[in-house]
Amino acid sequence: MPLSATNFAQPRPVPVGIRSNEKSLSSDPFRFRFRGSPSFLGSPHSLRFNPTPPLKLAIPHCRRSAAAAVTDVSNGTMVKSSANMLITKEEGLELYEDMILGRFFEDMCAQMYYRGKMFGFVHLYNGQEAVSTGFIKLLKKEDTVVSTYRDHVHALSKGVPARAVMSELFGKATGCCRGQGGSMHMFSKEHNLIGGFAFIGEGIPVATGAAFSSKYRREVLKEASADHVTLAFFGDGTCNNGQFYECLNMAALWKLPIIFVVENNLWAIGMSHLRATSDPEIWKKGPAFGMAGVHVDGMDVLKVREVAKEAIERARRGDGPTLVECETYRFRGHSLADPDELRDPAEKARYAARDPISALKKYMIENKLANEQELKSIEKKIDEVLDDAVEFSDESPLPPRSQLLENVFADSKGFGIGPDGKYRCEDPKFTQGTAHV
Amino acid sequence: MATLFQGVGAVTPFSASSSLDSNKLLLPSRKSLSISDSRGSIFVYRSDALNLKAATRLQLSPGHQKRSPSEDLLLHQSRGSFGAFGLYLHCLRIAYPWHELLLFEALREGLEEEMERDPRVCVMGEDVGHYGGSYKVTKGLAEKYGDLRVLDTPIAENSFTGMGIGAAMTGLRPIVEGMNMGFLLLAFNQISNNCGMLHYTSGGQFTIPIVIRGPGGVGRQLGAEHSQRLESYFQSIPGIQMVACSTPYNAKGLMKAAIRSENPVILFEHVLLYNLKERIPDEEYVLSLEEAEMVRPGEHITILTYSRMRYHVMQAAKTLVNKGYDPEVIDIRSLKPFDLYTIGCSVKKTHRVLIVEECMRTGGIGASLTAAITENFHDYLDAPIVCLSSQDVPTPYAGTLEEWTVVQPAQIVSAVEQLCQ
Numbered sequence: 001m002p003l004s005a006t007n008f009a010q011p012r013p014v015p016v017g018i019r020s021n022e023k024s025l026s027s028d029p030f031r032f033r034f035r036g037s038p039s040f041l042g043s044p045h046s047l048r049f050n051p052t053p054p055l056k057l058a059i060p061h062c063r064r065s066a067a068a069a070v071t072d073v074s075n076g077t078m079v080k081s082s083a084n085m086l087i088t089k090e091e092g093l094e095l096y097e098d099m100i101l102g103r104f105f106e107d108m109c110a111q112m113y114y115r116g117k118m119f120g121f122v123h124l125y126n127g128q129e130a131v132s133t134g135f136i137k138l139l140k141k142e143d144t145v146v147s148t149y150r151d152h153v154h155a156l157s158k159g160v161p162a163r164a165v166m167s168e169l170f171g172k173a174t175g176c177c178r179g180q181g182g183s184m185h186m187f188s189k190e191h192n193l194i195g196g197f198a199f200i201g202e203g204i205p206v207a208t209g210a211a212f213s214s215k216y217r218r219e220v221l222k223e224a225s226a227d228h229v230t231l232a233f234f235g236d237g238t239c240n241n242g243q244f245y246e247c248l249n250m251a252a253l254w255k256l257p258i259i260f261v262v263e264n265n266l267w268a269i270g271m272s273h274l275r276a277t278s279d280p281e282i283w284k285k286g287p288a289f290g291m292a293g294v295h296v297d298g299m300d301v302l303k304v305r306e307v308a309k310e311a312i313e314r315a316r317r318g319d320g321p322t323l324v325e326c327e328t329y330r331f332r333g334h335s336l337a338d339p340d341e342l343r344d345p346a347e348k349a350r351y352a353a354r355d356p357i358s359a360l361k362k363y364m365i366e367n368k369l370a371n372e373q374e375l376k377s378i379e380k381k382i383d384e385v386l387d388d389a390v391e392f393s394d395e396s397p398l399p400p401r402s403q404l405l406e407n408v409f410a411d412s413k414g415f416g417i418g419p420d421g422k423y424r425c426e427d428p429k430f431t432q433g434t435a436h437v
Numbered sequence: 438m439a440t441l442f443q444g445v446g447a448v449t450p451f452s453a454s455s456s457l458d459s460n461k462l463l464l465p466s467r468k469s470l471s472i473s474d475s476r477g478s479i480f481v482y483r484s485d486a487l488n489l490k491a492a493t494r495l496q497l498s499p500g501h502q503k504r505s506p507s508e509d510l511l512l513h514q515s516r517g518s519f520g521a522f523g524l525y526l527h528c529l530r531i532a533y534p535w536h537e538l539l540l541f542e543a544l545r546e547g548l549e550e551e552m553e554r555d556p557r558v559c560v561m562g563e564d565v566g567h568y569g570g571s572y573k574v575t576k577g578l579a580e581k582y583g584d585l586r587v588l589d590t591p592i593a594e595n596s597f598t599g600m601g602i603g604a605a606m607t608g609l610r611p612i613v614e615g616m617n618m619g620f621l622l623l624a625f626n627q628i629s630n631n632c633g634m635l636h637y638t639s640g641g642q643f644t645i646p647i648v649i650r651g652p653g654g655v656g657r658q659l660g661a662e663h664s665q666r667l668e669s670y671f672q673s674i675p676g677i678q679m680v681a682c683s684t685p686y687n688a689k690g691l692m693k694a695a696i697r698s699e700n701p702v703i704l705f706e707h708v709l710l711y712n713l714k715e716r717i718p719d720e721e722y723v724l725s726l727e728e729a730e731m732v733r734p735g736e737h738i739t740i741l742t743y744s745r746m747r748y749h750v751m752q753a754a755k756t757l758v759n760k761g762y763d764p765e766v767i768d769i770r771s772l773k774p775f776d777l778y779t780i781g782c783s784v785k786k787t788h789r790v791l792i793v794e795e796c797m798r799t800g801g802i803g804a805s806l807t808a809a810i811t812e813n814f815h816d817y818l819d820a821p822i823v824c825l826s827s828q829d830v831p832t833p834y835a836g837t838l839e840e841w842t843v844v845q846p847a848q849i850v851s852a853v854e855q856l857c858q
Contacts, residue, residue, distance in 0.1 A: 144607065178640035187639035194606055194643065195635070202626055205596040209603020216609060220586050221556055246596035253591070407641035410699035414678045416727045416774025419781040419813045423727070424774075437774075 085367060086302045092360070092369045095301055097378045098137060099129040099357050101385070102153035105162060106332075108386050109152065109169060113336050117394075118169045121198075122183045125153040127299075127331035130356035131263050132157045134304025135231055138312055144192045144214075144230040146207035149184035150263075150330075151196045154233060159191045166389040172396035179399045180407065192228075200234060201241035204260070207232035208247045211258035211321075218318075229257045229315040237268030239282045245289075248323065252291040255320035259311045260286075262325045263298065269334040270342045286323030298326030299354040302363070329354075404433035534719035541711040543685035544574045547692035548612065550721065552582060555610060558696055561588040561601055562614030562651075571616050572652055572711050598624035598649065602631045602701075605647040610696060618653030618705065619665040632701045633676035648695040650704035654745055654795055655832050655843050657709070664832035664839075668705055668772050669801040679772040680726055681705040681744040685715040687770060690724030698726060705772070707745045729776035735765035737857055739783040741806060742793040743769045746844060750793050753849035762853060772802050775809055784810060788819040789856050793844055798826040823852050 087095065106124040113122055125132065128150075136145060136157035147154040155165050160176055168175025169183055176188050177196075185196035194210060197203035210230040217226035238244055239262060251258050262282050266273045274280050286293025292314070296307040304326060311322035329351035333340030364370040405425075409415065412425035415437045429435040538546070552558045560575055566589035569576035579587040590597040594615065601611040615621040621628065628649065636645055655664040668679055678700050682688035688706070695702035732747065733754060742750045747768050754764050765783050769775065784790055790810055794803040803824040810822055828842045 146603075176640065177638060177642070180640050181638040185638040187635075187642050189639075189642040194603070194639075196638070197630075199626065199630060202599065202630055205599020205627060206603035206606065206631060208596065209600040209605070210607045211603075212600055213604045213607035213609050216559065216585060216604070220559075220583065242593075243596050243599065246591070246593035247600075249591060250593065250596060250600065254585075407637045407639075408676050409678075410636055410641075410644040410646070413727055414676075414698075414700045414774065416771065417776050417778045419777045421778040 085369070086306065087369070089369045092364045093374065093378065095133050095137060095305075096357070096360055096364065096370070096375060097382065098133040098157055099301065099360065100379055100382045101156055101162065102129040102132060103357060104379075104382050104386055105152060105156060105165070105389075108166075108390065110332070110336060112166075112169070112390065118171070118183070120182060120184075121149065121335050121337065122169070123150040123335045124332045125150050125330070127351065127355070128263055128265060128328045129153060130301035130304050130360075131233070131261065131298045131326045131328055134301045135233075135259075135261060135308040135312075138305065138308050139231070140228070142192060142228045144194060144207070144210040144228065146194050146203045146210065146230065146232045147186070147196060148200060148203060148234050148238070149196070149198050150235075151184070151186045151193075151233075155186040155188065155191075155193055155196075158188070158193045160186065160188045160193060162385050162389040163392045164188070166386075167393035167396045170393040170396070171398065172393055173399040173403065174392070174396040178403065178407070180403075200238040201243040204232050204234060204238070204243050204247045207258060208251055208256060211251065211256035211315075212254070214257050215254065215318075227257070227316045227318075229259065229312055231259050231261055233261045233263060235268065236262065236264040236266060236273040236282065237271065237276065238262075239264075239285070240276055245285075248285065248289040248291065248321075251321040252289045255318065257315035257318065258321045259308075259315055260321060260323045262323070263328055264325055265328050265330045267330070267334070267343060269338065281325075283323060283325040291321045291323055293323045293325070295325045295327065298328030299351065299356050299359065301356050301360050331355075401433035402431055405430055405435065405437060406433075535716040536719055537714060537716045538685060539711065540682075540685045540688050540706075540713045540715075541572050541574050543689040543715075543717060544682075544692050544706070545576065545578070547689035548575065548696070549578065549581075551693055551696040552578070552586070555696075557608065558610045558612070559586045559588065559604070560612045560614065561590050561597055562612075563590055563592060563616045565589060565614050570614065572706075572708075574711075575614070594620050594623040595625075595627055599627040599631060601647050601649075602627055602635070602645055605645045605701075606635065606643040610646050610648075612648040612650060612696065615649065615651030617663055617665075617708075618651045618667045619662055621649065621651065621667060622665075622670070624649075625670070628671065628677070628703075629674045633674040636676060644699050645701045646696075646699050647701045648692075648698075648704055649701070650692075650695070650706060652706045652708040652711070654705075654707040654709065655827070655839065658834055658836055658839055659708070659832075660834050661831035666796045666801070666827070668703075669796045669804075671703060672773050672802060672805060677701045677703060677773065678726055679703045679705065680770055681707075681772055683707070683710060683744050683747045683768055683770070685713060686717045687724060687730060687768075689717060690722055691726065691770070693721075693723045694726045697723065702726065705744060709745055710748075727771050727774060727776060729779040730768040730770050731779065732766040732768050733764065735763040735787070737763045737787060738765065738789040738791060738853055739780070739787045740764050740766045740791045740793060740849070740853070741769050741780060742766065743772065743802070744795060746793045746795050749844060749846050750849055753846040753853070756846065756850050757853055760850075760854075762857060764853060769806070775806060777809065777813055780806075780810065781814055784814045785817050788817055790818065790822045791849070791852055791856060792822065792824040792826075793849055794824070794826050795843060796826050798824075798829050801826050820856050823856055825849065825852055 102125060106126050109122060109124060112118055132153045136154065145154055145158050152165055156162060164176040165186065168177055168179060168181060168186065171179045171182065173179050176186060181187060181196060184198045187193060187196055194206060195203050207230050214226055214228040214230065217223045248260065264273065264282060268276065283293040283295040294307050297303050307324055311324055314320065314322055331352060361375055365372065413423050415424040418424045418427065424430060424435055424437050427435040560578065564571050565575040566579035566584055566587045575587060598613050601613040604611050632645055632647060635643055653665060653667055668681065671677065671679060680691050680695065680702060682691045682704065691704060695704050732751065740750050750766055754766055757764050765787055767779060767783055792803040792806055794801060796802050803826045807822045807824050825844045825848060827844065830842050832842055833839050
């Protein structure tokens with residue numbers, strides 16, 4: 001489609017805001033229910049906001065099954081026949097394993113941190129696994145994922161081996177970034193994970209660029225198979241940042257194959273989302289830019305997966321971006337240095353009861369997709385994977401001095417010409433890391 | 438077939454170097470080679486559509502490093518008469534194919550050649566497409582290559598620079614244009630955190646072959662915000678290279694080199710230099726990003742400069758020559774990293790250094806250069822290094838005030854006189 005200004009001037013038929021129904025469905029679990037007021041259960045007691053009027057929403061029929069997912073079954077209502085299952089047994093086990101890997105890995109990180117094996121800022125993902133698993137397990141290897149500092153689990157879901165992530169955290173040379181990135185900068189060329197960014201929001205333009213590349217390949221380089229999509233993960237705090245809005249605009253303008261996934265865990269360190277944002281409903285900001293905006297229960301991996309499927313398909317078709325707001329929660333503090341004293345224990349308890357892993361486990365068992373043994377064996381397997389990862393990382397070497405200067409430039413001629421007339425990178429001490437640059 | 442030419446320093450114009458097959462040595466390349474590179478290692482080469490190998494840099498044997506002064510003359514800029522040699526070069530010009538153009542056209546030519554050569558090269562920026570670029574550097578390219586390849590962005594510098602970085606990481610070779618370099622202050626987050634650092638923090642996994650370019654510097658009463666010199670702000674960012682062009686010849690060569698480089702490069706152009714006219718070779722050439730350019734060899738004092746100040750220096754040089762001085766003028770061109778070899782050879786010869794730049798006094802390129810020279814060549818200096826920079830003043834609108842913030846030829850002349858006492 002030609003990129004002229006007039007195209008965008010047309011009102012788009014697309015803007016749909018779709019909210020998933022809330023968890024407490026009373027009588028009829030299979031009907032979508034909408035509420036005018038969003039329920040941000042995490043709001044501090046003193047704050048109130050006005051409920052928005054009921055929205056006009058387009059609901060395709062298939063959405064009903066998405067609503068009646070894990071949480072409905074857990075209410076003890078009628079079990080659907082296996083023909084209507086959202087996932088097959090294999091898929092279920094894959095999702096379960098991925099979430100367990102994420103959870104156990106983060107718990108291991110905490111242990112290792114307190115044992116002095118890793119340092120600095122470490123941000124753990126406990127509680128949010130449904131978002132990472134729900135989205136990333138639908139991707140192809142060539143699709144790109146861009147994350148923030150809370151990126152360990154995104155890396156694991158994308159396929160980066162636990163060994164590589166753990167030794168990166170330990171700062172060893174065998175880490176996925178050779179020990180040069182650390183917790184907040186996970187990268188993997190093989191798995192198309194481009195970060196890992198420490199400043200919030202700065203990964204979103206990079207993700208937009210990756211999506212632009214995909215569109216460029218398809219339309220300029222005429223590579224027919226270039227239908228790769230990009231997922232950009234970021235939090236609620238980022239949604240008040242200029243880069244977010246600038247990229248929403250550009251992505252919608254050029255119909256880039258990107259999905260903006262907001263992991264709204266209601267807290268930006270100690271700043272409640274409601275205290276920072278004039279209109280806390282982030283999904284609504286999508287339609288403002290002419291793209292689909294969707295809200296989903298981020299503690300329910302199957303709901304996330306349904307929404308993700310649609311968004312990814314939309315991007316792959318070339319129909320442009322989607323903004324998905326996942327309501328989720330982090331069970332731990334912002335980072336391992338955060339004492340997490342500000343959040344209401346009652347709120348934490350409410351969300352702990354909605355633990356995505358327990359919910360999926362319950363769903364699978366009650367729908368006869370798996371039994372206790374199988375799930376336990378997955379957990380055991382992950383335990384072994386992690387023990388191996390820690391052992392591997394412990395035994396891996398620290399980066400030697402020679403590594404210091406190697407990756408500053410892709411072309412080390414960039415260090416310039418020294419007084420002796422030779423390029424600095426030709427100095428024998430360069431490979432030892434002791435050259436004067 | 439790619440034909441590789443090597444410029445050799447010590448040879449006289451029509452003789453072949455002993456290290457080269459004389460059949461391969463062609464004279465137009467010899468002339469153009471003598472221009473920019475004190476070590477004679479610029480390549481002029483023809484590449485056909487099939488063979489896109491870049492020329493590699495050859496090492497010269499030590500004997501060829503020293504050149505006779507006549508061969509060192511860069512005549513494109515000095516426009517002064519140099520007697521018989523000038524006539525010789527004039528004859529060369531007639532005999533070999535050149536074309537005359539303005540600096541912005543040279544930039545466009547370089548850009549177009551690279552876009553033709555590699556379909557992954559794309560441009561993004563404000564008004565680069567339909568408008569043709571606010572300084573016409575990208576004029577006609579959108580019609581030729583389409584709206585996606587020459588992308589008109591909304592006004593969101595931070596985000597579209599980040600988008601360029603993301604595109605570079607995933608296989609494209611974007612050129613991001615800042616309509617004015619000052620606007621790139623808004624993109625500082627992306628340039629510093631991502632452009633410079635991601636190759637390192639990813640452990641070398643992702644390269645960022647991006648070129649960020651745009652006009653900067655003090656213009657004609659453009660006001661403080663449009664007259665900024667961002668090279669001083671960017672110079673500490675690890676992982677980037679910075680070059681400043683000053684002539685149509687080096688503009689085209691540096692543009693091509695920057696696009697071909699695997700490193701992120703920031704190419705500084707100057708608002709007042711876009712209409713400079715010069716003859717450049719028809720043949721394709723690429724310059725080195727890390728090397729300085731010998732503008733005028735001399736014996737008494739080394740004057741280091743770049744971008745627009747080169748012209749103030751050359752104007753002062755005329756006066757100085759009339760007064761009996763013999764300044765050596767070097768256009769450092771590579772702002773990060775410095776070409777300490779060319780600079781060092783010059784310092785060892787003249788023992789006096791004057792730096793003339795348009796950056797602010799505090800923390801400018803000149804300040805870094807002073808430190809670098811002191812650190813490396815202290816023993817060779819007969820006098821302290823003098824650095825003439827712009828005043829630490831927001832560039833005023835009024836013409837008279839603006840003139841006083843920037844270094845003028847008269848100041849250069851008196852500084853040289855003082856240094857050479």
